[in-house]
Amino acid sequence: MYDTPLTALVLSGGGxxxxxxxGVLRAIARLRRQHAGASALRRNPFGIIxxxxxxxxxxxxxxxxIDRFDASVDGVCEVWENxxxxxxxxxxxxxxxxxxxxxxxxxxxxxxIARWRRARPRSLFDNSPLADLLQRLVxxxxxxxxxxxxxxxxxxxxxxxxxxxxxxxFFQSAFESESWVRSQxxxxxxxxxxxxLMASSAIPFIFPATELEHDGQTGWYGDxxxxxxxxxxAAIHLGAQRVLxxxxxxxxxxxxxxxxxxxxxxxxxxxxxxxxSIFLDALAMDVERLQRINRTLALLPESARVGTPLRSLxxxxxxxxxxxxxxxxxxxxxxxxxxxxxxxxxxxxxxGTEARGAALASYLLFEAPYTRELMALGEADTWARRDxxxxxxxxxxxxG
Numbered sequence: 001m002y003d004t005p006l007t008a009l010v011l012s013g014g015g016x017x018x019x020x021x022x023g024v025l026r027a028i029a030r031l032r033r034q035h036a037g038a039s040a041l042r043r044n045p046f047g048i049i050x051x052x053x054x055x056x057x058x059x060x061x062x063x064x065x066i067d068r069f070d071a072s073v074d075g076v077c078e079v080w081e082n083x084x085x086x087x088x089x090x091x092x093x094x095x096x097x098x099x100x101x102x103x104x105x106x107x108x109x110x111x112x113i114a115r116w117r118r119a120r121p122r123s124l125f126d127n128s129p130l131a132d133l134l135q136r137l138v139x140x141x142x143x144x145x146x147x148x149x150x151x152x153x154x155x156x157x158x159x160x161x162x163x164x165x166x167x168x169x170f171f172q173s174a175f176e177s178e179s180w181v182r183s184q185x186x187x188x189x190x191x192x193x194x195x196x197l198m199a200s201s202a203i204p205f206i207f208p209a210t211e212l213e214h215d216g217q218t219g220w221y222g223d224x225x226x227x228x229x230x231x232x233x234a235a236i237h238l239g240a241q242r243v244l245x246x247x248x249x250x251x252x253x254x255x256x257x258x259x260x261x262x263x264x265x266x267x268x269x270x271x272x273x274x275x276x277s278i279f280l281d282a283l284a285m286d287v288e289r290l291q292r293i294n295r296t297l298a299l300l301p302e303s304a305r306v307g308t309p310l311r312s313l314x315x316x317x318x319x320x321x322x323x324x325x326x327x328x329x330x331x332x333x334x335x336x337x338x339x340x341x342x343x344x345x346x347x348x349x350x351x352g353t354e355a356r357g358a359a360l361a362s363y364l365l366f367e368a369p370y371t372r373e374l375m376a377l378g379e380a381d382t383w384a385r386r387d388x389x390x391x392x393x394x395x396x397x398x399x400g
Contacts, residue, residue: 005314006153007393008240009046009062010232013053013225014248014279015203015363017324019371021058021246022073022080023378024318028389029073031382035395044069045393046244047153050169050234052224053279055248056157056200060138060192063155066146079137080375085366087133089125089207091336096125122208124342125364130201134194143192147174156234157192158224159199162209167227169234170196170214180237184227187234188214200224203363204278205271225278232286236313244392246378247283247319249276266347272325272359279363287317316392321381324374328362329355331370339364 011021032045044066051059058076065072085091146152154173161168169187171177179188190196199210199221209220235243265273290313297312332340332348332355343349343364348357365371382389390396 005241006047006239007045008048008050008235008238008243009059010235010243010245011049011051011055011059012231012246012248012279012283013055013201013223015054015201015206016083016365016367016371017248017279017362017374018054018058019080019083019374020248020320020324020378021055022076023375023380024246024382025058025062025073025378026077026375027379027382029070031386031389032393032395033070035390036393037395040393040395044151048156048235048238048240049152049154050156050158050238051200052158052228052231053201053203055246056224057134057138057197060140060155060157060197063152064139064142064146067149067151076137077375079133080371081368083366083368083371085336085339085364086129088130088366089127090129091339093338096338096342123202124206125339127198127202127207131194131198134197138194138197140192140194143172147172150174154238155192156187156238157196157200158228158234159196159212159221160224160226160228161214161219161221163219163221165227167224167229168214168221169224171234171238173238177238182230182233185229185233187237190214203275206364223278225282228282230286230289231283232290232313232315240313242314242392243316245283245287245315245317247317249279249320249324266357268343268347268357268360271346272357272362275360275363287315290315314392316388318378318382318385320374320377321384322377324362325359327373327377328365328370329358331365331367331373332358332361334367334369335361335365 011018028045032041049059049063051057061076062072065075090096143155152174154171156169156171158167158169165184167185170190170192171187172190172192177189179186195210195212199212200223201207202209202222204222204226209222211218212221232243232245294312343357343361346357348361350356
């Protein structure tokens with residue numbers, strides 16, 4: 001089916017920041033309609049799709065309608081353009097009190113009361129509404145047929161096992177593919193379900209873990225970005241010959257940037273820093289590793305390259321050109337009042353340049369004003385690199 005190099009799409013995690021990915025995909029779909037040749041338009045541009053955390057939800061939604069690529073992108077865009085936090089987690093007063101208020105209480109002397117009452121709050125927010133959204137957005141029942149007809153070669157979703165301590169990539173493919181094992185991470189074939197998506201997107205402390213079955217045993221799993229030391233690994237193992245990576249945050253800060261000292265960091269600032277370590281650092285390091293390998297292989301003679309298991313992999317990385325924390329700071333007021341009150345308790349507050357803890361809020365701002373701005377940034381960043389995108393896909397034939 002594929003007479004061009006097999007292309008993988010890798011979507012990283014980042015909560016509400018994943019709206020940026022959708023903007024990139026919308027721009028790619030537009031470029032494809034304008035410049036792809038007739039043969040390219042008859043198939044989707046991605047044979048392998050790999051997702052983690054919120055990126056796993058975007059990946060699965062795209063994959064399950066991949067036989068109608070433009071319509072699939074439009075459907076995902078519609079959701080993100082009209083997002084509200086209550087589609088992802090309980091944002092009403094009662095829901096916030098039952099989860100976040102009890103959870104924060106247990107961090108203080110309230111654990112004594114919680115123990116007496118046998119209260120066991122599991123996270124800051126209750127993400128049960130997300131399960132309903134996934135039922136509408138991700139028709140996983142279509143996946144086996146799409147794989148059988150080779151509309152797609154493979155879909156992978158990553159999660160982190162709290163019980164086992166391992167990072168696990170669950171994948172469903174159109175061909176026989178064995179598990180692979182690396183240090184503290186494994187990949188296994190599986191029939192993907194909405195539970196895998198709930199687990200993959202369960203941001204630590206923010207959303208509760210999900211119970212999954214693996215190798216005949218059940219265990220608790222959380223966000224797939226945790227302990228994900230090699231985000232590109234699944235795409236490579238599944239046979240990708242080139243890979244498009246869409247990040248959900250700046251992979252590098254510009255040199256010389258100064259940070260004002262505002263005193264001892266709040267819990268929100270510390271949490272935001274931890275989130276960046278989980279969601280951004282591993283991807284940046286893996287991309288650098290790939291680039292070093294490509295440069296090294298380019299220096300080797302052909303005879304030497306034949307004897308190494310390493311292979312060159314063409315990669316295009318698209319990531320935000322603006323700090324998403326700064327964008328989030330402008331939209332803190334969009335969050336529902338109970339959520340704002342909860343976040344103030346950990347140090348999120350203010351507006352604009354005076355905002356505090358915006359990094360943490362940037363992962364939770366599932367509100368249309370914020371997600372639309374991120375989508376617009378994704379489109380603009382992709383359009384600014386239009387020539388690179390066209391060259392990567394080999395789209396040069398203009399349609400009349």
